[in-house]
Amino acid sequence: MRSAAPRLPAALLTVVAALLTLLAAGLARPAPAAAHDATTTAYVEVTGTGTAVRAELDLEYDLLMKSAWLYEEAYGAKDRAEQLRQLKANAQAVNAYVTGRFALAHASAACTPRPAGDARVHTRGSRPFAVLTLAYDCPGGAGGSYTVSSALFPDAESFVHSTETIVHYDLDGQRGSQVLTAAEPTLTTGGHHQSRQIADFFLLGMEHLLFGLDHILFLLSLLIGARGLRDVLLAATAFTAAHSVTFLLAAMGVVTVPAAVVEPVIAASIAVMACAGIFLRDREGTGRWRLPVVFLFGLVHGLGFAGALGIDESWSWELLLSLLSFNVGIEAVQLGVIAVVFPLLVLVRRTPAHRWVLPALTAPIVVVSLYWFWDRVTAVPS
Template sequence: MPRRHRLSALVLAHVLVGLLAGVFVGVLVDAARPAPAAAHDATTKAHATVTGTGPDVRAVLDLEYDLLMKSAWLYAEAYDAKERTEQLRQLKINHDAVIDYVTRRFAVTYDDAPCTPTPAGDADVRERAKVAFAVVTLDYDCAGEGPGQHAISSALFPDAESFVHSTETLVGYRLDGTTGSAVLTAASPTLRIGERRAAHQVGEFFLLGAEHLLSGLDHIFFLLALLIGARRLRDVIVTASAFTVAHSITFLLAAMGVVDVPAAIVEPVIAVSIIVVAVANLLGRGEERAGRWRLPVVFAFGLVHGLGFASALDIDESGSWGLLLSLLSFNVGIEVTQLVIIAVLFPLLTLLRRTSAARWVTVAMSAPIVAVSLYWCVDRVTLPF
């Protein structure tokens, strides 16, 4: 290789290794911060299920617990609560403040007339990916008779509150004889049932899938570890195809409630999958030997990653088959983003392998992946005591 190209490749190697080192340090710094601050440096997703067979409807909202308590301007005693029993107690004590906040930020109308919300019992708490979410149920009394049109609006956790940014509200609905789903954002906060076309729904969930892959460092690390170990374009195509087929199967099954595996199992196994592939790169397995184990291992771990992708939507209510378009769009968003990452990184890694520093680059890139994944694995294991 000409000296100029060799120097360029070495510079590129240092850049890629530097980026991985930066991510490693970032994960460790993030781990050292208090949990609420670490969670709210970025964003959150609110979940809403709205159902009804006439004018009146019921909305079940899942909202990140500590963020909800902060947004309702409650004291640290409320939003710092960590045990479920104490969280339930705080929700009961602060019932009026919580309901006031939610009903000001989430609204339902019928033929453009506001529906009157009434809380249906006390709020509950459930866990999503090791984060506590408050479950608030509201019954909306909507004036009117006969066929009409509902509209759902969400302004939950806006940027102006400064706790999070770019909040998305994922809405699943069975209203006005229609079943579907939508993503409400600050730029598009209102859903009029029956007005959004299928193309709009496809675009929303395609972008949501792309965003989920890009924001999920564990999935990107797994993909990067696979690329580091691949030597030929054919290897990349076969490996990526196996991973795609596997996680597509479990994603669709889990998102529609056919398969239900607790996050306490899925998340540690995802971390283990990254460690296995990255350690294989460090051990420098021969290409022939690697070919025998890589495909079945990638397929098996792909099944687990699909369960992780499904947790981003958490659509598991009865009738989810009607949400198939949203699920497929979300999955396609993941696949296209994955292909873009491969198209960008594989040629660069191929260039680096042609230099004398090829082995050093493999070790320098794989070691941080193993270190971060080991931390994730330990952090995600729920200890029984």
């Protein structure tokens, strides 16, 4: 009588099914960080002293044009020259929308906004963003606190949900950063806001990794290809060290690499690590090349992390606090994923089912990452 082969526990089958569902979701859209029909982030720099204040707003182009209730020829424009023409032709509607949803006050009295120069367009990740500059005339003289409020792209408009506005300010010598949301749409300068700043950017880092499917898939590829706990710890350390270095350098403007280069390489790195994890995992000498490759790809992923903050300001301790908090948030989620997934993979490897489970997990990772690579390489620059 032949003994029955051990069966994969139902809990593990459930995990495998959940991971496959997550991977399949990637085929429906390039990646959460690149999708623009779910959520968005607005970036704002506010600077000035006394009565003269300027705000530079960096807003996703098509959402801005839709929110200003313009026609498809405006929000659907793909060519940069046409986008600039549409912004100029519809400047009144665009400015009315922005000034109606973004406000500045000084000493509790509203500041009066006016356009300051023509709008610009640039690419952030794979999406076009419009850069609008507003000059504010504020009442009173020097001193006193400023209040910044944002209600840009609210859920009620139905184009997006859960919009976050990352505000960096330097007003009357007071510097800081804060993430504004629908629940907490206002910041006030003055006082000590370090704890709020740390919490905001820690959560922002967690969200960026947790909902950044490309980074999650790279991490899963590392775990699938690991031969033991030591392998996982070394790979995770190499990846963390590498992306932390380039993240800090890129966010502070020391290193600049176009997103058109970074995004395709990130997609390719996932496919390379996923294939290596299946085909080269048990080959002699794999450990010699694995860590250098992980470190190299980590450098590229760090550049991708930096793009999420939209920081364009000079060095300051406030800037470093934001960057470190964001990076620690990334690491917290990374450790959480490792703590949950790696023990499950160890259990899977102890059953005969690992011969089909691991390739079944790897195949969708490769397909999705290659699709992202093709999509990002062939994207028409705007």
